[in-house]
Amino acid sequence: MAIDLKTIEQLATDQSSLKAAAGLAKPAKWSGLGMSPDGALAWGECAGSGANPYRVMADLRDLGNKCTCPSRKFPCKHVLGLLWLKAEAKAPFPSAETPPWVSDWLGRRRSSGGAPKAPAPNAQPAGDKDVSAAQLVEPEAADDPKDIARREAAAAKRSEDTERAILDALDALEQWIGDQLRMGLAPFIDDVTARCRRIAARLVDGKAAVLAGRIDELPGRLLALPAGDRPRGAVVELGKLVLLARAFRASPRDAALRRAVAASETRDAVLAGPETLRVPSQWEVLAEQVQTRRDGLVSQTTWLLNLSEAGPRFAMLLDFFPASAGRRGSVFAPGERFRGELAFYPAQQPLRALLISRDTAADATSWPTPEAALTDTLSAPLLAEPWTLDIPVLLPAGRIARDDAGHSWWRSADGSTTLPVAGSAEGLLCGTDLERTAAIWSGNRLTILAAQTRWGRIDGHD
Amino acid sequence: MTDAIFDTMGAVLTRWTMGSAAAPAAAMWRDELGNEPAEAELRLLALSGQFLGVAVTAEPPATLHVLPDIPTLALPTVPDALRSLVRRILTANKDAQSRTELIHFLAARGFTTHPADWMPAAADDDAPDVYASWRDWADIAAANAVSRQPIGDLITAQNWDDFWPAARKVALTALRRRDPAAARAVMEAKLGQENADVRLRLLALLSDELSDGDAAFLEGLAANDRASKVKALATSLLARLGHAASPGEDTAELAGFFSVKTKGLLRRSRVIQFENTKTAAQLQRRQTLFDGADVTSLATALGLTPQELVTIWSWGEDKAADVGLVNAIVQTGTDALVAAAADLVAEQGRINIVLTLVPRLAPSQRARRTETALRASELRFEIAKLIAGPAARLDDPLAAPAGTALITALRRDDAKPSDQAVELHALGLIVSRAAARQILDRLTGAGLLQGDPRLDMLRLNAALDDNGAKP
Structure with missing residues (x-):
């Protein structure tokens, strides 16, 4: 089904969408392009500003479309970019079986097939939009050395102000922690949500937004523990905050610490950074965790296992989007394997990463061998970065066991290690030997992501 | 040293829980904590948190139970390549009946679900027999019990x-x-x-x-x-078995609601005439009597054989009476009588009554009657599925009026993406593998996308080997 630039021009909501789409209509921005054998559906994955690419799909019969990006424009620049690629045949769209995520979208579509859609009512008339103009590269104005110097000075001033504000906020945090100890951990646990909310608000004012988000989620982590374990949990949580505050004071320009306290680097900054670790490898998607946070954001965490021996064992792709943007489609299916290159954010224990490219399916068939000393695996990240909350681990052969109260425990096959499991393990997970288990060790509890068994790979907790 | 710290942690946690200063209790870290009280508490918090987070894990109780392995079933699990399709169908059809239909379809084709995709609950009586050991495993898991292992599959009073x-x-x-x-x-x-x-x-x-x-x-x-x-x-x-009790008072009273009459001048034939149905109380009484009736006794009370009763019954004249008689046939009739009744009511297009009778028919009889019913009327595939049962493998249902109606509906200009989803799903359950492939070709030729999720059941049918016993 043919599509031309005139149609794309009509479909765009405004000229800026067209302009942005022109920038995305480049094969290098895309992976996984495909088309149904009947030529009706086109899809692809477009690198955006987040860790995960956006999944973009369009029905060429009626120009119905969908993108997993959080944009409120419809269609977004990614859809327009996909259609542009197709219209100008800038990249091949190989004929392929419709992926499940496209079929899922087809099943949820409300609009009918048939005639192409009219442009959105609030769209500008086509005359105000021009694909030719969108493709023009505007010459960059020559920078005046004085302007450059002024901008740099202003940026340095802003950075100093931010650092000062963060340090003040950390002072307030330590004061608050001292107050909780003086007033007693028992009343702190009873009133943990309100108390954490108050200090989190102060930290937001002090430009320590990431730390504020962490403290906003502290009650959830603490109250998930058995009541008898909560004082210990509170000491661990508050102790980590003290350590993080002290580490930041000692090295306020450290990228990993700034990421843990204030804000993450942009995608472009990570990709341009000389310290960025780039790891081409074969990856397996272990699990995706989607959590609506108290600050109104939804976090989407995708855990990947490196199937090769070289490079970090795990990678975490982390994206945030506003809860008001509605449900967002998953980018990966658990168990999916692919070849791809990841860029890791600089850290002593590289974990958080960005997906740079994603190519063919991986051919590796088995998971790597777990490290020999499980105790070291669990503790090493905490010795390097004591404020770490989640530690992904690859466990050796083991089995889920239950105590008399029905709580689940993971027990190694050699009986040397027994670890408590968060929540309860149900079904197949507790009815077969777990040859390998990928899990998150946090708060002294294991959250199982996936396991290898005689039944093949199985998912962990829902 | 570790033991000393560990021993101290109890006192430290107790003090902080109560709101007391804990640094004085941590003598082993006196130098690290310093002399300033507030600072000492924060330093102790950092050290204690790190110690408790790294070196202390929950102690498992002395007794831990391991559940037995989930058994391998007599039938293989669905091939890996088709598991995602099975999961999607299970997700899209969450009601118990749809789920049961899919599970029975798979069993009829010689497959079971992967236990990570679906397992029956212990009380899931509708699950095919092949899942019995998984049901029992679910029972064991719920009870946190140990397994009992019978010796062999042969059941005796002793085991x-x-x-x-x-x-x-x-x-x-x-x-x-x-x-x-x-x-x-x-x-x-x-x-x-x-x-x-x-x-x-x-x-x-x-x-x-x-x-x-x-x-x-x-x-x-x-x-x-x-x-x-x-x-x-x-x-x-x-x-x-024909060991019906001799007609008692209730049966005689029930027979009183009917009489055998003759009609026609030249070819005189007998018919059942309905009596005493003027009031709601009479109808209610007749219904009550039907609930405990056996068809042989009723026929005897009317001076007929069960076969004669079914043949001369005035089907369609009194729907409540039809239902009463059919229930009596299902409960107490011989297999031959059930088959004869099914043929009679199917000929008259009384599909709701056929549906009551089909659970007692053999799979081959069900398939044959489905084909007959589809040819004879515009019976929807959704209903045909109920007659056909899970073992049906119809070869050309699109040639039936329902097929023509389906294609026409899908081709309508105002057709919506969700239209006819139930019909397409039902079609996928009742056709043979070869027919599923042909139908997919026809439907995509009619404008449906190959990736259309409404075609999932047909796609599963077309892709799945048919290793089951044919009816």
């Missing part, structure tokens, strides 16, 4: 208690097919120790290979069982 409930039912079913008398003997010995619901379920197994040899056992239950529903089932099974 009865070694079987978990679902496996016991399957073993009894198998024994009944292999040696009906042995199965009856086991039931005679052990049925009394089970509760009424279990007795009812197990007694129903006797309908398979029912013979005169079962009569004495059934008569004993009909007379002496503690539960009225078990007595009723035993009575109905006896009736199927």
Whole structure:
């Protein structure tokens, strides 16, 4: 089904969408392009500003479309970019079986097939939009050395102000922690949500937004523990905050610490950074965790296992989007394997990463061998970065066991290690030997992501 | 040192819980904590948190139970390549009936689900027999119990208690097919120790290979069982054997609602005429009498054979009476009588009555009647599915009026993406693999996208090997 630039021009909501789409209509921005054998559906994955690419799909019969990006424009620049690629045949769209995520979208579509859609009512008339103009590269104005110097000075001033504000906020945090100890951990646990909310608000004012988000989620982590374990949990949580505050004071320009306290680097900054670790490898998607946070954001965490021996064992792709943007489609299916290159954010224990490219399916068939000393695996990240909350681990052969109260425990096959499991393990997970288990060790509890068994790979907790 | 820190942590946690300063209790870190009290508390917090986070994990209780392995079933699991399709169909069809239909379809084709995709609950009586050991595993898991391992699959009165409930039912079913008398003997010995619901379920197994040899056992239950529903089932099974009780007062009263008349001048034929149905109370009384009736006694009271009663019944004239008679046929009629009744009502297009009768028909009979019904009327595939059952493999249902109607509806200009989803799903359940492939080609030719999720069931059917027993 043919599509031309005139149609794309009509479909765009405004000229800026067209302009942005022109920038995305480049094969290098895309992976996984495909088309149904009947030529009706086109899809692809477009690198955006987040860790995960956006999944973009369009029905060429009626120009119905969908993108997993959080944009409120419809269609977004990614859809327009996909259609542009197709219209100008800038990249091949190989004929392929419709992926499940496209079929899922087809099943949820409300609009009918048939005639192409009219442009959105609030769209500008086509005359105000021009694909030719969108493709023009505007010459960059020559920078005046004085302007450059002024901008740099202003940026340095802003950075100093931010650092000062963060340090003040950390002072307030330590004061608050001292107050909780003086007033007693028992009343702190009873009133943990309100108390954490108050200090989190102060930290937001002090430009320590990431730390504020962490403290906003502290009650959830603490109250998930058995009541008898909560004082210990509170000491661990508050102790980590003290350590993080002290580490930041000692090295306020450290990228990993700034990421843990204030804000993450942009995608472009990570990709341009000389310290960025780039790891081409074969990856397996272990699990995706989607959590609506108290600050109104939804976090989407995708855990990947490196199937090769070289490079970090795990990678975490982390994206945030506003809860008001509605449900967002998953980018990966658990168990999916692919070849791809990841860029890791600089850290002593590289974990958080960005997906740079994603190519063919991986051919590796088995998971790597777990490290020999499980105790070291669990503790090493905490010795390097004591404020770490989640530690992904690859466990050796083991089995889920239950105590008399029905709580689940993971027990190694050699009986040397027994670890408590968060929540309860149900079904197949507790009815077969777990040859390998990928899990998150946090708060002294294991959250199982996936396991290898005689039944093949199985998912962990829902 | 570690032990000393560990011992100190108890006191530190207690003090902080109560709101007291804890630094004075941590003598081993005196130098690290310093002299300033507030700073010392924060330093102690950092050290204690790190120690508790790294070096202390929850101590497992002395007793931990490991559940037995989930058993491998007699049928293989669905091939890996098709699991995502099965999961999608299960997700899209969350109601119990749709799920049961899919599970039975897979079993009829010689496959089971992967246990990570779907497992039955212990009480899932609708699951195919092949899942019995998974049902029992779910029972064991819920009870946090240990497994009982019977020696072999052959059930006897001696090893009865070694079987978990679902496996016991399957073993009894198998024994009944292999040696009906042995199965009856086991039931005679052990049925009394089970509760009424279990007795009812197990007694129903006797309908398979029912013979005169079962009569004495059934008569004993009909007379002496503690539960009225078990007595009723035993009575109905006896009736199927032709051991109906002689017509009693109730049967005579029920027969009073009908009379046998002759009609026609040249070719005089007999018909059933409905009597005494002027008031709601009379209709209610007739319904009550039907609930406990057996068809042989009713026919005898009217001076007819059961076959004659079914043949001259005025079908369609009194729907409530039709339902009453059909229920009596299903409960107490012989297999031949059920088949004859199904043919009669199918010819008259009374599909709702056919649906009542089909559970007692063999799979091949169900498939044949489905094809007949589809050809004869605009029966929707959604209904045809209920007649056909899970083992059907129809070859050309699109040629039926329902197929033409389906294609027409899909081609309409105002057709919506969700239109006809139920019909397409039902079609996928009742056709043969070859037919599923042909239908997919026709539907995509008619404008449906190959990736359309409405075609999932047809795609699964087309892709799945058919290793099941053909009806």
